[in-house]
Amino acid sequence: MEREAAEALARGKAAEWLGRQQSLREQEWEMHEKCVAAARRALAAFMEREKVYANLADIARVLEVASKLGRLASGMATDKTELTGEDGGPIRVELAAALNKVYGVAVPPANLQPGEVVDVTEVPHRGPRPAGEGSGSKMLPEPGGKDAHPTEA
Numbered sequence: 001m002e003r004e005a006a007e008a009l010a011r012g013k014a015a016e017w018l019g020r021q022q023s024l025r026e027q028e029w030e031m032h033e034k035c036v037a038a039a040r041r042a043l044a045a046f047m048e049r050e051k052v053y054a055n056l057a058d059i060a061r062v063l064e065v066a067s068k069l070g071r072l073a074s075g076m077a078t079d080k081t082e083l084t085g086e087d088g089g090p091i092r093v094e095l096a097a098a099l100n101k102v103y104g105v106a107v108p109p110a111n112l113q114p115g116e117v118v119d120v121t122e123v124p125h126r127g128p129r130p131a132g133e134g135s136g137s138k139m140l141p142e143p144g145g146k147d148a149h150p151t152e153a
Contacts, residue, residue, distance in 0.1 A: 029073035035066030 039062040042054045054062075071078045085091040112118065 025073045025075075028069045032066050032069035032073055035062050035069065039063045039066060 039059050042059045042062070046054070046056065046059065068078050070076075
């Protein structure tokens, strides 16, 4: 019985707050329209150089307030949102970790000393060569294949 009474009270409060929100939205929208109208009148007066009581900065501020009120009244975002990393910090891209995950970690020879140069030997390429390599051919077949001559560019 107590639980039902608590739920009924909560529903009543929720309805009351929905009414307040709707009333506030209506007031914000009305103020939005008044601000836009005032900014239009001020801008027209400024452009015609009549008696001007506002400068462009004042007009811009009125339009900014009008926009914010209009967005609030219509349920739209008022500020840009940014993506953040853990705990609201910046997003960090761990490039080294990503490369190690894809390609694995290079293991230097056990007897390599810091600053020592390592000699490497070229390994002949197996398979078709990419376009632009060699003697102007688009693709070369594997060495010793049935079509062992280059295709024409």
